[in-house]
Amino acid sequence: MYFIPFLFLTVVIEITGSGWLFTDWFSIYRYAIYNIFTTIEFIFYSLVFYSQFRKAYFKKIVVLFIPVFTLLVIANLTFLQGLNKTFHTYTFLLGSFFIVVFCCCFFYESVLPERIDEQLSKQPFFWISSGLLIYYLGSVIINALFDYLTTNDMKIEGVRIYGIINNSLNVILYTSFIISFFLCPDNKKISSLPSL
Amino acid sequence: MPRQQEDILITIVVASVFFVLLGSFLLLIVFVFLRRQRKNREEKEEMKNRFERTLLKTQLEIQEQAFSYISQEIHDNIGQILSLVRLNLNTFDTVVSEEKLNQTDELLGKAIKDLRDLSHNLQKNRIYDIGIVESIRQLLISIEKTGQYQTSFLASDNFHILDPSTDIILYRMIQEIINNIIKHASASTIDVEIKNEQDTTIIRISDNGVGFDTRLLQQERSGIGLQNIINRAKTIDASVDVKSEPGNGTTITLNINPKSSLI
Numbered sequence: 236m237y238f239i240p241f242l243f244l245t246v247v248i249e250i251t252g253s254g255w256l257f258t259d260w261f262s263i264y265r266y267a268i269y270n271i272f273t274t275i276e277f278i279f280y281s282l283v284f285y286s287q288f289r290k291a292y293f294k295k296i297v298v299l300f301i302p303v304f305t306l307l308v309i310a311n312l313t314f315l316q317g318l319n320k321t322f323h324t325y326t327f328l329l330g331s332f333f334i335v336v337f338c339c340c341f342f343y344e345s346v347l348p349e350r351i352d353e354q355l356s357k358q359p360f361f362w363i364s365s366g367l368l369i370y371y372l373g374s375v376i377i378n379a380l381f382d383y384l385t386t387n388d389m390k391i392e393g394v395r396i397y398g399i400i401n402n403s404l405n406v407i408l409y410t411s412f413i414i415s416f417f418l419c420p421d422n423k424k425i426s427s428l429p430s431l
Numbered sequence: 432m433p434r435q436q437e438d439i440l441i442t443i444v445v446a447s448v449f450f451v452l453l454g455s456f457l458l459l460i461v462f463v464f465l466r467r468q469r470k471n472r473e474e475k476e477e478m479k480n481r482f483e484r485t486l487l488k489t490q491l492e493i494q495e496q497a498f499s500y501i502s503q504e505i506h507d508n509i510g511q512i513l514s515l516v517r518l519n520l521n522t523f524d525t526v527v528s529e530e531k532l533n534q535t536d537e538l539l540g541k542a543i544k545d546l547r548d549l550s551h552n553l554q555k556n557r558i559y560d561i562g563i564v565e566s567i568r569q570l571l572i573s574i575e576k577t578g579q580y581q582t583s584f585l586a587s588d589n590f591h592i593l594d595p596s597t598d599i600i601l602y603r604m605i606q607e608i609i610n611n612i613i614k615h616a617s618a619s620t621i622d623v624e625i626k627n628e629q630d631t632t633i634i635r636i637s638d639n640g641v642g643f644d645t646r647l648l649q650q651e652r653s654g655i656g657l658q659n660i661i662n663r664a665k666t667i668d669a670s671v672d673v674k675s676e677p678g679n680g681t682t683i684t685l686n687i688n689p690k691s692s693l694i
Contacts (some may be wrong), residue, residue, distance in 0.1 A: 342461045351468055355461070365458055373451040376443050384443075396440055400447050407451075 241279050242412070248272050267319040274308045274323075277330035280367060284337040287360050293340045300333050322381050331371040331378065338368040359415035366411030370404045377401065478666070485666040486596050489603040493558070496606070504549050512542040563598040567605060567623055574609065580621055587626035597667045601634070601687065604660050608636050608683050611656045616640025616681060630688060637682040642675045 248268065278301055285297040308326045312318045316325065341364045345355055355361050377384065377400050384393030519535040558566045564586045571582040605623070612618055618640030625634050648657065657673070660683075664671045668688050675681035 339457070342457070346461060346464050346468065348468070351465065351472060355465060365454075368457065369451055369454040372454040373447050375450055376446045380443060392436075392440055396444060400444065404451070 237279070238283075238412075238416075244272075245276075264319060266317075266321055270308075270312055270318060270323045273327055273330070274305070277304060277334065280334055281337065283360075283363070284341065287341060289344055290340075293337075293344070296340070297337065304330060304333070322378075324378055324381050327378050328375065331375055334367055334371045338364045338371075357418060359418045362411040362415035362418065366408040366415075369411075370408040373404045373407075374401060482596070482666045485600060485663055489600050489663070492603060493599070493606075501549065504545070509542050509545050509549075512538050512545070516542070558599050558602050559595050563602055564625065566598075566602050567625065570602075570606060570609065571621070571623060574613070574621065579619070580613075581619060583620070583622045585622075585624040585626075597687065600663050600667050601669075601685070604663050604685065605634065605636060607656055607660055612636075612638045612640060612681070616642075618680065632687040634685040634687070635682060636685075637680060639680045642677050642679045642681050644677055645673055645675050648673065 251268070281297050281301050281304075285294055288294050288297065304326070307329065308323060311323050311326045316323050341360070344350065345353070345358075345361065377397050381397070384397050516535055516538045519531060519538065522531070561569075567586075568584055571584050574580050575582050609621060612621055616638045618638035620639045622637045623634070624636075625632070627633070657671075661671050664685065670686045672684040672686070673681070674684070
Protein backbone atom coordinates (compact mmCIF):
# COMPACT_ATOMS: atom_id res chain seq x y z
CA MET A 236 0.00 0.00 0.00
CA TYR A 237 2.80 2.40 0.92
CA PHE A 238 5.22 1.04 -1.65
CA ILE A 239 3.93 3.16 -4.53
CA PRO A 240 4.27 6.51 -2.69
CA PHE A 241 7.70 5.39 -1.50
CA LEU A 242 8.78 4.49 -5.02
CA PHE A 243 7.41 7.80 -6.25
CA LEU A 244 9.60 9.57 -3.66
CA THR A 245 12.56 7.48 -4.83
CA VAL A 246 11.95 8.49 -8.43
CA VAL A 247 11.80 12.18 -7.47
CA ILE A 248 15.04 11.94 -5.49
CA GLU A 249 16.84 10.01 -8.23
CA ILE A 250 15.68 12.41 -10.96
CA THR A 251 16.80 15.33 -8.83
CA GLY A 252 20.08 13.54 -8.18
CA SER A 253 20.62 13.01 -11.87
CA GLY A 254 20.50 16.76 -12.32
CA TRP A 255 17.25 16.93 -14.26
CA LEU A 256 15.41 18.98 -11.64
CA PHE A 257 16.40 21.72 -9.16
CA THR A 258 20.04 21.49 -10.27
CA ASP A 259 21.40 24.44 -8.27
CA TRP A 260 19.41 23.70 -5.17
CA PHE A 261 20.32 20.03 -5.30
CA SER A 262 24.03 20.66 -5.71
CA ILE A 263 23.96 22.60 -2.41
CA TYR A 264 21.91 20.07 -0.42
CA ARG A 265 22.86 16.89 -2.25
CA TYR A 266 24.37 15.03 0.71
CA ALA A 267 21.66 16.20 3.11
CA ILE A 268 18.93 14.96 0.75
CA TYR A 269 20.58 11.57 0.22
CA ASN A 270 21.40 11.18 3.91
CA ILE A 271 17.80 11.83 4.91
CA PHE A 272 16.34 9.84 2.03
CA THR A 273 18.49 6.73 2.65
CA THR A 274 17.57 6.85 6.35
CA ILE A 275 13.86 6.97 5.43
CA GLU A 276 14.55 4.15 2.97
CA PHE A 277 16.02 1.91 5.71
CA ILE A 278 13.15 2.65 8.08
CA PHE A 279 10.62 1.98 5.33
CA TYR A 280 12.17 -1.36 4.36
CA SER A 281 12.35 -2.33 8.04
CA LEU A 282 8.63 -1.61 8.42
CA VAL A 283 7.91 -3.72 5.34
CA PHE A 284 9.89 -6.57 6.89
CA TYR A 285 8.01 -6.04 10.15
CA SER A 286 4.72 -6.51 8.33
CA GLN A 287 5.97 -9.67 6.62
CA PHE A 288 7.64 -11.44 9.55
CA ARG A 289 5.59 -14.08 11.34
CA LYS A 290 7.96 -14.83 14.20
CA ALA A 291 7.55 -12.51 17.14
CA TYR A 292 11.30 -12.29 17.85
CA PHE A 293 12.07 -11.12 14.32
CA LYS A 294 9.43 -8.44 14.70
CA LYS A 295 11.07 -7.46 18.00
CA ILE A 296 14.44 -7.03 16.27
CA VAL A 297 12.82 -4.65 13.76
CA VAL A 298 11.03 -2.73 16.50
CA LEU A 299 14.34 -2.27 18.33
CA PHE A 300 16.29 -1.51 15.19
CA ILE A 301 14.15 1.41 13.94
CA PRO A 302 14.55 3.80 16.92
CA VAL A 303 18.17 2.80 17.60
CA PHE A 304 19.10 3.28 13.95
CA THR A 305 17.29 6.64 13.77
CA LEU A 306 19.13 7.85 16.88
CA LEU A 307 22.46 6.65 15.52
CA VAL A 308 21.87 8.43 12.20
CA ILE A 309 20.99 11.66 14.03
CA ALA A 310 24.13 11.31 16.17
CA ASN A 311 26.26 10.54 13.13
CA LEU A 312 24.89 13.44 11.10
CA THR A 313 25.19 15.81 14.04
CA PHE A 314 28.58 14.87 15.49
CA LEU A 315 30.52 12.74 13.02
CA GLN A 316 29.95 12.88 9.30
CA GLY A 317 27.68 15.93 9.19
CA LEU A 318 24.31 16.39 7.52
CA ASN A 319 25.55 17.97 4.32
CA LYS A 320 29.31 17.37 4.43
CA THR A 321 29.47 13.83 3.10
CA PHE A 322 27.48 10.62 2.70
CA HIS A 323 26.65 8.92 6.04
CA THR A 324 28.68 5.79 5.28
CA TYR A 325 28.88 4.50 8.87
CA THR A 326 25.16 4.37 9.47
CA PHE A 327 24.50 3.36 5.87
CA LEU A 328 26.67 0.29 6.40
CA LEU A 329 24.86 -0.45 9.65
CA GLY A 330 21.52 -0.14 7.88
CA SER A 331 22.72 -2.34 5.00
CA PHE A 332 23.87 -4.95 7.49
CA PHE A 333 20.47 -5.05 9.17
CA ILE A 334 18.56 -5.19 5.89
CA VAL A 335 20.69 -8.20 4.90
CA VAL A 336 19.95 -9.75 8.31
CA PHE A 337 16.20 -9.13 7.82
CA CYS A 338 16.39 -10.75 4.38
CA CYS A 339 18.08 -13.80 5.94
CA CYS A 340 15.38 -13.88 8.64
CA PHE A 341 12.70 -13.83 5.95
CA PHE A 342 14.40 -16.67 4.06
CA TYR A 343 14.73 -18.59 7.31
CA GLU A 344 10.98 -18.20 7.90
CA SER A 345 10.32 -19.29 4.32
CA VAL A 346 12.05 -22.64 4.73
CA LEU A 347 10.27 -23.55 7.96
CA PRO A 348 8.05 -26.66 7.69
CA GLU A 349 4.80 -24.70 8.16
CA ARG A 350 5.52 -22.63 5.04
CA ILE A 351 6.83 -25.45 2.90
CA ASP A 352 3.69 -25.50 0.76
CA GLU A 353 3.99 -21.87 -0.26
CA GLN A 354 5.71 -21.50 -3.61
CA LEU A 355 8.53 -19.10 -2.79
CA SER A 356 9.03 -17.71 -6.29
CA LYS A 357 5.33 -16.79 -6.46
CA GLN A 358 5.46 -14.65 -3.33
CA PRO A 359 5.88 -10.93 -4.07
CA PHE A 360 7.91 -10.34 -0.93
CA PHE A 361 10.40 -13.01 -1.88
CA TRP A 362 11.39 -10.89 -4.90
CA ILE A 363 11.57 -7.73 -2.80
CA SER A 364 13.83 -9.49 -0.29
CA SER A 365 16.01 -10.99 -3.02
CA GLY A 366 16.45 -7.58 -4.65
CA LEU A 367 17.28 -5.95 -1.32
CA LEU A 368 19.71 -8.72 -0.39
CA ILE A 369 21.63 -8.50 -3.65
CA TYR A 370 21.56 -4.69 -3.63
CA TYR A 371 22.78 -4.20 -0.08
CA LEU A 372 25.36 -6.99 -0.24
CA GLY A 373 26.71 -5.71 -3.53
CA SER A 374 26.83 -2.08 -2.48
CA VAL A 375 28.60 -2.71 0.84
CA ILE A 376 32.11 -2.21 -0.56
CA ILE A 377 31.42 0.88 -2.65
CA ASN A 378 29.50 2.55 0.16
CA ALA A 379 32.16 1.68 2.72
CA LEU A 380 34.76 3.23 0.44
CA PHE A 381 32.54 6.09 -0.72
CA ASP A 382 34.80 8.82 0.70
CA TYR A 383 37.89 7.14 -0.69
CA LEU A 384 36.35 6.79 -4.15
CA THR A 385 35.07 10.35 -4.39
CA THR A 386 37.76 12.39 -2.70
CA ASN A 387 40.96 10.70 -3.80
CA ASP A 388 42.98 11.66 -6.81
CA MET A 389 41.31 8.83 -8.73
CA LYS A 390 38.00 10.65 -8.35
CA ILE A 391 36.89 10.33 -12.01
CA GLU A 392 37.40 6.56 -12.21
CA GLY A 393 36.13 6.10 -8.63
CA VAL A 394 32.88 7.94 -9.30
CA ARG A 395 32.48 6.07 -12.58
CA ILE A 396 32.90 2.71 -10.92
CA TYR A 397 30.59 3.76 -8.08
CA GLY A 398 28.00 4.75 -10.66
CA ILE A 399 28.34 1.54 -12.69
CA ILE A 400 28.07 -0.75 -9.66
CA ASN A 401 25.29 1.26 -8.03
CA ASN A 402 23.28 1.50 -11.26
CA SER A 403 23.68 -2.22 -12.00
CA LEU A 404 22.51 -3.07 -8.51
CA ASN A 405 19.61 -0.64 -8.88
CA VAL A 406 18.59 -2.45 -12.06
CA ILE A 407 18.53 -5.75 -10.14
CA LEU A 408 16.67 -4.16 -7.21
CA TYR A 409 13.97 -2.46 -9.23
CA THR A 410 13.56 -5.41 -11.59
CA SER A 411 12.82 -7.60 -8.60
CA PHE A 412 10.36 -4.93 -7.34
CA ILE A 413 8.62 -5.00 -10.73
CA ILE A 414 8.37 -8.80 -10.59
CA SER A 415 6.92 -8.57 -7.09
CA PHE A 416 4.28 -6.05 -8.27
CA PHE A 417 3.28 -8.39 -11.07
CA LEU A 418 2.89 -11.19 -8.58
CA CYS A 419 0.98 -9.09 -6.08
CA PRO A 420 -2.51 -10.66 -5.72
CA ASP A 421 -4.16 -7.26 -5.10
CA ASN A 422 -2.95 -6.02 -8.46
CA LYS A 423 -4.48 -9.01 -10.18
CA LYS A 424 -7.76 -8.38 -8.42
CA ILE A 425 -7.74 -4.74 -9.35
CA SER A 426 -6.93 -5.45 -12.98
CA SER A 427 -9.80 -7.90 -13.23
CA LEU A 428 -12.32 -5.42 -11.84
CA PRO A 429 -14.37 -3.29 -14.21
CA SER A 430 -13.29 0.35 -14.17
CA LEU A 431 -15.21 2.41 -11.67
CA MET B 432 46.07 6.68 -12.94
CA PRO B 433 48.83 4.95 -10.96
CA ARG B 434 49.02 1.17 -11.08
CA GLN B 435 48.28 0.81 -7.34
CA GLN B 436 45.05 2.79 -7.56
CA GLU B 437 43.95 0.79 -10.57
CA ASP B 438 44.46 -2.37 -8.54
CA ILE B 439 42.37 -0.94 -5.71
CA LEU B 440 39.52 -0.16 -8.11
CA ILE B 441 39.69 -3.64 -9.60
CA THR B 442 39.64 -5.11 -6.08
CA ILE B 443 36.57 -3.03 -5.26
CA VAL B 444 34.76 -4.23 -8.37
CA VAL B 445 35.74 -7.86 -7.76
CA ALA B 446 34.72 -7.67 -4.10
CA SER B 447 31.34 -6.14 -5.05
CA VAL B 448 30.74 -8.86 -7.64
CA PHE B 449 31.76 -11.42 -5.04
CA PHE B 450 29.19 -10.09 -2.59
CA VAL B 451 26.48 -10.16 -5.26
CA LEU B 452 27.41 -13.76 -6.03
CA LEU B 453 27.29 -14.49 -2.32
CA GLY B 454 23.73 -13.16 -2.16
CA SER B 455 22.76 -15.18 -5.22
CA PHE B 456 24.31 -18.27 -3.69
CA LEU B 457 22.29 -17.72 -0.53
CA LEU B 458 19.10 -17.55 -2.60
CA LEU B 459 20.10 -20.71 -4.41
CA ILE B 460 20.65 -22.50 -1.10
CA VAL B 461 17.19 -21.43 0.05
CA PHE B 462 15.66 -22.83 -3.14
CA VAL B 463 17.58 -26.09 -3.00
CA PHE B 464 16.77 -26.52 0.67
CA LEU B 465 13.07 -25.91 0.07
CA ARG B 466 12.99 -28.31 -2.85
CA ARG B 467 14.74 -31.01 -0.83
CA GLN B 468 12.42 -30.49 2.10
CA ARG B 469 9.40 -30.74 -0.17
CA LYS B 470 10.80 -33.90 -1.76
CA ASN B 471 11.46 -35.42 1.66
CA ARG B 472 7.93 -34.71 2.73
CA GLU B 473 6.54 -36.22 -0.45
CA GLU B 474 8.65 -39.33 0.06
CA LYS B 475 7.45 -39.59 3.64
CA GLU B 476 3.85 -39.27 2.52
CA GLU B 477 4.42 -41.89 -0.15
CA MET B 478 5.89 -44.23 2.46
CA LYS B 479 2.92 -43.61 4.71
CA ASN B 480 0.51 -44.32 1.85
CA ARG B 481 2.42 -47.47 0.98
CA PHE B 482 2.27 -48.54 4.61
CA GLU B 483 -1.48 -47.97 4.71
CA ARG B 484 -1.98 -49.87 1.47
CA THR B 485 0.07 -52.79 2.80
CA LEU B 486 -1.86 -52.73 6.04
CA LEU B 487 -5.16 -52.85 4.23
CA LYS B 488 -3.97 -55.63 1.96
CA THR B 489 -2.67 -57.57 4.95
CA GLN B 490 -5.93 -57.19 6.82
CA LEU B 491 -7.82 -58.48 3.80
CA GLU B 492 -5.46 -61.42 3.47
CA ILE B 493 -5.83 -62.30 7.14
CA GLN B 494 -9.60 -62.04 6.80
CA GLU B 495 -9.49 -64.25 3.72
CA GLN B 496 -7.36 -66.77 5.58
CA ALA B 497 -9.84 -66.74 8.44
CA PHE B 498 -12.77 -67.33 6.07
CA SER B 499 -10.88 -70.16 4.41
CA TYR B 500 -10.22 -71.67 7.85
CA ILE B 501 -13.92 -71.42 8.80
CA SER B 502 -15.01 -72.93 5.52
CA GLN B 503 -12.51 -75.78 5.95
CA GLU B 504 -13.58 -76.42 9.52
CA ILE B 505 -17.27 -76.43 8.62
CA HIS B 506 -16.77 -78.66 5.61
CA ASP B 507 -14.20 -81.10 6.97
CA ASN B 508 -15.22 -81.31 10.58
CA ILE B 509 -18.64 -80.09 11.60
CA GLY B 510 -20.19 -81.01 8.25
CA GLN B 511 -18.85 -84.56 8.52
CA ILE B 512 -20.12 -84.98 12.06
CA LEU B 513 -23.57 -83.69 11.18
CA SER B 514 -23.67 -86.02 8.17
CA LEU B 515 -22.90 -88.91 10.51
CA VAL B 516 -25.67 -87.75 12.84
CA ARG B 517 -28.08 -87.70 9.91
CA LEU B 518 -26.98 -91.20 8.89
CA ASN B 519 -27.59 -92.40 12.42
CA LEU B 520 -31.00 -90.77 12.51
CA ASN B 521 -31.94 -92.52 9.27
CA THR B 522 -31.20 -95.88 10.83
CA PHE B 523 -33.52 -95.19 13.79
CA ASP B 524 -36.49 -97.58 14.11
CA THR B 525 -39.50 -97.19 16.30
CA VAL B 526 -37.39 -98.62 19.05
CA VAL B 527 -33.97 -97.04 19.25
CA SER B 528 -31.14 -98.80 21.01
CA GLU B 529 -29.52 -96.83 23.79
CA GLU B 530 -26.10 -97.35 22.26
CA LYS B 531 -27.16 -95.62 18.99
CA LEU B 532 -28.84 -92.85 20.87
CA ASN B 533 -25.73 -92.25 22.96
CA GLN B 534 -23.53 -92.32 19.85
CA THR B 535 -25.75 -89.72 18.11
CA ASP B 536 -25.79 -87.61 21.22
CA GLU B 537 -22.00 -87.81 21.42
CA LEU B 538 -21.68 -86.78 17.78
CA LEU B 539 -24.01 -83.83 18.28
CA GLY B 540 -22.05 -82.87 21.39
CA LYS B 541 -18.82 -82.94 19.38
CA ALA B 542 -20.36 -80.81 16.65
CA ILE B 543 -21.51 -78.27 19.22
CA LYS B 544 -18.07 -78.28 20.87
CA ASP B 545 -16.31 -77.80 17.52
CA LEU B 546 -18.63 -74.94 16.65
CA ARG B 547 -17.92 -73.35 20.01
CA ASP B 548 -14.18 -73.84 19.52
CA LEU B 549 -14.40 -72.31 16.08
CA SER B 550 -16.28 -69.28 17.35
CA HIS B 551 -13.88 -68.97 20.28
CA ASN B 552 -10.91 -69.30 17.96
CA LEU B 553 -12.24 -66.62 15.62
CA GLN B 554 -12.84 -64.25 18.47
CA LYS B 555 -9.33 -64.86 19.72
CA ASN B 556 -7.85 -64.36 16.28
CA ARG B 557 -8.06 -60.61 16.45
CA ILE B 558 -4.49 -59.42 16.52
CA TYR B 559 -5.55 -55.97 17.62
CA ASP B 560 -7.12 -57.42 20.75
CA ILE B 561 -4.74 -60.18 21.74
CA GLY B 562 -1.44 -58.83 20.44
CA ILE B 563 1.20 -60.39 18.27
CA VAL B 564 2.66 -62.77 20.87
CA GLU B 565 -0.67 -64.47 21.54
CA SER B 566 -1.50 -64.49 17.81
CA ILE B 567 1.74 -66.32 17.00
CA ARG B 568 1.06 -68.77 19.80
CA GLN B 569 -2.43 -69.48 18.37
CA LEU B 570 -0.96 -69.92 14.91
CA LEU B 571 1.59 -72.45 16.13
CA ILE B 572 -1.06 -74.33 18.12
CA SER B 573 -3.23 -74.68 15.01
CA ILE B 574 -0.20 -75.96 13.06
CA GLU B 575 0.67 -78.46 15.76
CA LYS B 576 -2.93 -79.71 15.72
CA THR B 577 -2.31 -81.18 12.25
CA GLY B 578 0.06 -83.65 13.90
CA GLN B 579 2.75 -83.13 11.24
CA TYR B 580 4.81 -80.48 13.01
CA GLN B 581 6.38 -79.90 16.37
CA THR B 582 6.54 -76.24 17.26
CA SER B 583 8.25 -74.15 19.91
CA PHE B 584 7.65 -70.55 20.78
CA LEU B 585 9.92 -68.36 22.86
CA ALA B 586 8.92 -64.81 23.75
CA SER B 587 11.30 -62.86 25.96
CA ASP B 588 9.90 -61.29 29.11
CA ASN B 589 11.05 -57.82 28.23
CA PHE B 590 9.37 -57.91 24.83
CA HIS B 591 7.63 -54.62 24.29
CA ILE B 592 4.59 -54.37 22.15
CA LEU B 593 4.86 -52.69 18.78
CA ASP B 594 2.05 -50.54 17.46
CA PRO B 595 -1.05 -52.50 16.33
CA SER B 596 -0.64 -51.67 12.62
CA THR B 597 2.95 -52.95 12.61
CA ASP B 598 1.78 -56.03 14.53
CA ILE B 599 -0.72 -56.94 11.80
CA ILE B 600 1.87 -56.67 9.02
CA LEU B 601 4.40 -58.56 11.10
CA TYR B 602 1.93 -61.31 11.87
CA ARG B 603 1.13 -61.68 8.18
CA MET B 604 4.86 -61.91 7.42
CA ILE B 605 5.29 -64.67 9.99
CA GLN B 606 2.21 -66.43 8.63
CA GLU B 607 3.69 -66.27 5.12
CA ILE B 608 7.07 -67.60 6.30
CA ILE B 609 5.36 -70.50 8.07
CA ASN B 610 3.23 -71.17 4.96
CA ASN B 611 6.46 -71.36 2.96
CA ILE B 612 7.88 -73.85 5.47
CA ILE B 613 4.75 -76.00 5.21
CA LYS B 614 4.74 -75.87 1.40
CA HIS B 615 8.42 -76.23 0.55
CA ALA B 616 10.63 -77.13 3.50
CA SER B 617 9.54 -80.71 4.33
CA ALA B 618 10.32 -79.86 7.93
CA SER B 619 9.13 -81.50 11.11
CA THR B 620 9.90 -78.71 13.56
CA ILE B 621 9.18 -74.99 13.47
CA ASP B 622 10.74 -72.72 16.09
CA VAL B 623 9.74 -69.12 16.62
CA GLU B 624 11.56 -66.72 18.88
CA ILE B 625 10.61 -63.12 19.59
CA LYS B 626 12.76 -60.77 21.65
CA ASN B 627 14.08 -57.25 22.07
CA GLU B 628 17.66 -56.21 21.72
CA GLN B 629 18.13 -52.56 22.66
CA ASP B 630 15.78 -50.68 20.34
CA THR B 631 15.25 -53.50 17.90
CA THR B 632 12.67 -56.24 17.99
CA ILE B 633 13.99 -59.51 16.64
CA ILE B 634 11.79 -62.32 15.37
CA ARG B 635 13.53 -65.53 14.37
CA ILE B 636 11.71 -68.35 12.57
CA SER B 637 13.65 -71.52 11.92
CA ASP B 638 12.88 -74.99 10.62
CA ASN B 639 14.76 -78.26 10.20
CA GLY B 640 13.69 -78.73 6.60
CA VAL B 641 15.59 -79.26 3.36
CA GLY B 642 16.90 -75.69 3.18
CA PHE B 643 18.05 -74.04 -0.02
CA ASP B 644 20.95 -72.15 -1.52
CA THR B 645 20.42 -68.47 -0.72
CA ARG B 646 22.55 -67.44 -3.73
CA LEU B 647 19.87 -68.85 -6.02
CA LEU B 648 17.38 -66.56 -4.39
CA GLN B 649 19.49 -63.49 -5.18
CA GLN B 650 20.24 -64.55 -8.74
CA GLU B 651 16.80 -65.56 -9.87
CA ARG B 652 14.82 -63.16 -7.74
CA SER B 653 12.42 -66.03 -7.49
CA GLY B 654 10.29 -66.91 -4.51
CA ILE B 655 7.35 -64.54 -4.70
CA GLY B 656 6.53 -65.44 -1.11
CA LEU B 657 9.87 -64.23 0.16
CA GLN B 658 9.75 -61.16 -2.08
CA ASN B 659 6.37 -60.32 -0.53
CA ILE B 660 7.91 -60.65 2.90
CA ILE B 661 10.79 -58.34 1.96
CA ASN B 662 8.37 -55.78 0.49
CA ARG B 663 6.24 -55.85 3.60
CA ALA B 664 9.36 -55.50 5.75
CA LYS B 665 10.26 -52.27 3.94
CA THR B 666 6.93 -50.70 4.88
CA ILE B 667 7.53 -51.24 8.59
CA ASP B 668 11.21 -50.26 8.46
CA ALA B 669 12.31 -53.83 9.09
CA SER B 670 15.05 -55.92 7.56
CA VAL B 671 14.89 -59.58 6.55
CA ASP B 672 17.87 -61.87 6.95
CA VAL B 673 17.70 -65.33 5.38
CA LYS B 674 20.16 -68.03 6.43
CA SER B 675 19.87 -71.38 4.77
CA GLU B 676 21.92 -74.26 3.42
CA PRO B 677 20.74 -77.31 1.49
CA GLY B 678 19.95 -80.01 4.03
CA ASN B 679 20.45 -77.77 7.05
CA GLY B 680 17.11 -76.01 7.41
CA THR B 681 16.32 -72.32 7.15
CA THR B 682 16.41 -69.44 9.61
CA ILE B 683 14.68 -66.18 8.77
CA THR B 684 15.35 -63.24 11.06
CA LEU B 685 13.22 -60.10 11.05
CA ASN B 686 14.76 -57.01 12.65
CA ILE B 687 12.16 -54.38 13.40
CA ASN B 688 12.71 -50.92 14.75
CA PRO B 689 9.78 -50.33 17.09
CA LYS B 690 10.32 -46.59 17.19
CA SER B 691 9.78 -46.35 13.49
CA SER B 692 8.88 -42.84 12.38
CA LEU B 693 6.98 -44.12 9.39
CA ILE B 694 3.62 -43.56 10.97
